[in-house]
Amino acid sequence: MPQLILLLIVVGIAWFGYRKFVKDAEKLARQREQVRREKETGTQGTLVKDPVTGEYRLKKPE
Numbered sequence: 001m002p003q004l005i006l007l008l009i010v011v012g013i014a015w016f017g018y019r020k021f022v023k024d025a026e027k028l029a030r031q032r033e034q035v036r037r038e039k040e041t042g043t044q045g046t047l048v049k050d051p052v053t054g055e056y057r058l059k060k061p062e
């Protein structure tokens with residue numbers, strides 16, 4: 001019985017580690033795609049409007 005509990009704990013940790021890895025890989029892919037598009041079009045960033053002041057600023061990296 002203790003071996004089963006230990007196995008479940010190891011599998012749970014592995015599952016959460018895998019999910020974290022996939023999430024980080026997807027985030028990196030999105031960032032690389034954005035950089036590729038910026039180089040392709042010659043832009044230097046994305047502008048976002050500040051709701052308080054109404055000014056446009058460069059989007060901060062996540």
